[in-house]
Amino acid sequence: MTTPKIIGAGLEDVGVPGRNFLRNALTSCTDPLKAIEEFQLENGILLPSLRPMLPLLDLHGVRRLDFHTSVLEELRDRLVQHINEIGQKEGKERDRKLKELLAKSFPVVRVKALRPVVMCILRNTPHIDDKYLKVLVRDRELYNDTDTEVKRQIWKDNQSLFGDEVSPLLSQYIKEKETVLFDHLNLTNLFFTPSPKVRRQGEVVQKLAHMIGNSVKLYDMVLQFLRTLFLRTRNIHYCTLRAELLMALHDLEVQDIISVDPCHKFTWCLDACIREKNVDIKRSRELQDNTILILLLRMLALGLSAWVMIDSQEFKEPKLDSQILTKFLPALMSLMVDDQVRALNSKLPPDERESAITIIEHSGPPPDACQAFVQESSVTSILAMYYTLHSARSKDRVGLMRILGTLANCHNDRAFEDPFLHSLVSLLIHWSDEFAAEDFSTVIFDEFFFAGLGRDNVPKHLLKLVWYIYPKLPTNRLQTLIKALQPTSQHNETVRRLYESLLERIGNQQEPPVVPTNMDHLDSPLLSVPTPAPL
Secondary structure, three states: OOOOOOHHHHHHHOOOOOHHHHHHHHHHHHHHHHHHHHHHHHOOOHHHOOOHHHHHHHHHHOOOHHHHHHHHHHHHHHHHHHHHHHHHHOOOOHHHHHHHHHHHHHOOOOOOOOOOHHHHHHHHOOOOHHHHHHHHHHOOOHHHHHOOOHHHHHHOHHHHOOOHHHHHHHHHHHHHHHHHHOOOOOOOOOOOOOOOHHOOOHHHHHHHHHHHOOOOHHHHHHHHHHHHHHHHOOHHHHHHHHHHHHHHHHHHOOOOHHHOOHHHHHHHHHHHHHHHOOOOHHHHHHHOOHHHHHHHHHHHHHHHHHHHHHHHHHOOOOOHHHHHHHHHHHHHHHHHHHHHHHHHHHOOOOOOHHHHHHHHHHHHOHHHHHHHHHOOOOOHHHHHHHHHHHHHOOOOOOHHHHHHHHHHOOOHHHOHHHHHHHHHHHHHHHHHHHHHHHHHHEEEEEEHHHHHOOOOHHEEEEEEEEHHHHHOOOOOHHHHHHHHOOOOOOOOOOHHHHHHHHHHHOOOOOOOOOOOOHHHHHHEEEEEOOOOOOO
């Protein structure tokens, strides 16, 4: 957009002498003072009773400019109020009045003092003629002063301009998510801490909802932007934003949009299940008339296949491998049974022989089915990952060590995605004393984290973990980690700064920050699902 040269400032266009008239009068007259006086008499406030008062204001040092400006502001505010009252009415009479007012006032839109009146008329006009919108688009100053209600009418037919407005918000949203995930000093405001309703009250989501209003066309444009960016980057935060935006419009009761979005009822129902931390029979039937377990697995498979479906443009539900139900889940359940047996055994009277048998029988490597399916399926990988987080939160040392190494070979490297690593590290920070043991460190570092160090994001999470637990690490282990984490030319400045800060902290023998003892803030909706307790 370029700003055209302003000629006449608009006053002459409505029959009011403006800057051009005054310039001509002063350059062609013989007595400039008389010309100014005549201009004041002809164009001042035409109220006979006011004129005797003007000399009195002069005596009090009130400039004529200040006086007229105050009168203008008062009249402008009253006019704006009256226009808003007209705009609140409905019917053809309202539209006719606003159309007439717009035609008479729009020529002075470039007069800053009068612009609020014009903008108020535009804001209250449901359908603005293109001739006015084109003027606003061509003049950057006018466009910037235009209310969002008017810009919506511009954006509907100008996708690139709308994209320019939306793009910074989408970038801000991703940056906010990544800040939470990668901030090594953040131990309380974790990724899954806010509820879905709190998340959609965020600045970006609310701004997008306001920009869209009740326009289905603008909503579709935003969804198109999100799909394109998700396809290009594979960043799942764009999917989260799509759901949060829909539910924000649901909260605002924007029926024009939510009534036509085929995902609305599905998203609304899932939102309620997450809020209540429960999928009851009624909601299961609303989602699909099927058993809850199979339904959840199908939905998980659907979400994990989203990128492929968009990329291929084949929108078919992926077939759920029946062996996930017949082989993998029983194997995973056997690990959970082992966990319960060990927990129960720890509460029984001491018996060295029986304890040894229990440990041997219920602490070995995970079943082959677990390892095989985790490598072949993203669905089973996600299930194994959440079981791992459950073990970490339960402080089940054996359970965590049995499963974590398996995740290094997850299908599509699912276990090295940021949300999981963020949650895992936040839990492991509470295990600092365990890192003194070589067997524990071997599993955490050698078998798991080192397998993913080639990915750009993994060092960020591992640096955060070491930031808090390094005093407990044996010297050799700490040196190995420092060497492995040394940034290369591929790493960004954030990783470099964090690495240097860590070296400085270790060199100065600074104590790590205090870790909160309460772990309630580490809950995610899925980690809060009740699990069987030992009998």
